[in-house]
Amino acid sequence: MISDGILKASVLTGTLEGHSIITPRGAKLKRQIAADLLLTALIDAFSILVIFLLMNFSSTGEILMIGKNQELPKAHLADVLERNPVIKIDENKIYVEDKLVDANTITAELLDLRKKYQELHPKEEFPGIATIQADRRVKYEFLNQIILAMNQAGYSDIKFAVVVK
Amino acid sequence: MKHSKKHLDFEVNLIPFIDLLSVSICFLLITAVWLNVGSMNVKQAVGGQAQEDTKKSPLVWIRMSAQGDLDLEVQQSSLVPASLRKLRVAQQDKKVNYDGLEKALSSLKQVEPSLNTGLIQPTASTSYEDIIDVMDKLKKSGMTDLGVSPL
Numbered sequence: 001m002i003s004d005g006i007l008k009a010s011v012l013t014g015t016l017e018g019h020s021i022i023t024p025r026g027a028k029l030k031r032q033i034a035a036d037l038l039l040t041a042l043i044d045a046f047s048i049l050v051i052f053l054l055m056n057f058s059s060t061g062e063i064l065m066i067g068k069n070q071e072l073p074k075a076h077l078a079d080v081l082e083r084n085p086v087i088k089i090d091e092n093k094i095y096v097e098d099k100l101v102d103a104n105t106i107t108a109e110l111l112d113l114r115k116k117y118q119e120l121h122p123k124e125e126f127p128g129i130a131t132i133q134a135d136r137r138v139k140y141e142f143l144n145q146i147i148l149a150m151n152q153a154g155y156s157d158i159k160f161a162v163v164v165k
Numbered sequence: 166m167k168h169s170k171k172h173l174d175f176e177v178n179l180i181p182f183i184d185l186l187s188v189s190i191c192f193l194l195i196t197a198v199w200l201n202v203g204s205m206n207v208k209q210a211v212g213g214q215a216q217e218d219t220k221k222s223p224l225v226w227i228r229m230s231a232q233g234d235l236d237l238e239v240q241q242s243s244l245v246p247a248s249l250r251k252l253r254v255a256q257q258d259k260k261v262n263y264d265g266l267e268k269a270l271s272s273l274k275q276v277e278p279s280l281n282t283g284l285i286q287p288t289a290s291t292s293y294e295d296i297i298d299v300m301d302k303l304k305k306s307g308m309t310d311l312g313v314s315p316l
Contacts, residue, residue, distance in 0.1 A: 131204060
């Protein structure tokens with residue numbers, strides 16, 4: 001079939017020629033059962049998959065660890081998430097950079113982080129930015145103690161972590 | 166002279182390509198992050214900056230009530246008429262009326278195009294989600310400087 005097709009006319013004969021035909025019964029003594037797969041289509045599909053996954057590759061996802069019970073609020077117009085100290089509210093507990101704190105110790109912990117930043121970057125001005133990661137159902141009463149502590153510790157910029165719609 | 170019948174075509178060995186692509190796909194699938202996380206940038210509405218350093222630019226205060234009503238108050242603006250300085254967006258089915266807020270903000274923005282600052286004052290029982298939704302509407306209306314006030 002293929003030998004009569006358009007591939008016959010080409011200088012370099014087609015990939016199928018002489019390979020993928022199962023030899024008809026009785027034609028030869030040695031039966032050729034093996035059949036080659038067309039790998040070009042497979043490579044095409046794989047390449048498209050790789051390109052799609054590379055385009056969706058995000059390096060910012062590792063900044064936050066979102067728990068099973070935590071559901072972030074959704075927003076249409078959100079900015080890119082940057083690496084800053086993360087204050088997390090999870091099951092009515094407050095964590096500053098994964099360290100468990102309470103309403104009384106959060107300011108001290110934030111001041112400690114500020115001190116560490118200034119020791120590491122003596123010539124730079126302290127940016128005063130922190131990210132708040134909380135469940136969407138949390139009441140403002142609870143968030144308020146974090147905002148007040150941030151205010152006291154000199155963190156004027158708050159970044160609320162949201163899921164982009 | 167004998168002419169040997171040699172095939173001119175040759176096949177590229179595709180197996181290493183497939184191996185490479187398979188490994189790439191596995192790596193990318195494992196490390197892929199399907200949740201697109203962003204951030205809503207907000208400033209402390211009170212005490213973040215010294216009063217002398219603060220510019221007297223037009224701003225709108227949005228006071229959220231526990232029932233879902235919103236009270237808008239425009240300050241430091243000469244263009245906004247007295248009738249629009251204080252607006253109330255009533256709740257809808259015990260929820261915040263976001264469409265009403267959007268309309269109110271767009272009418273304010275038409276009168277005062279330099280209105281770029283929005284400050285939110287929630288109540289203790291206001292949910293975090295409602296605050297973020299109000300911020301989203303403020304951003305949608307073209308306000309770039311957002312702030313949240315402590316209780």
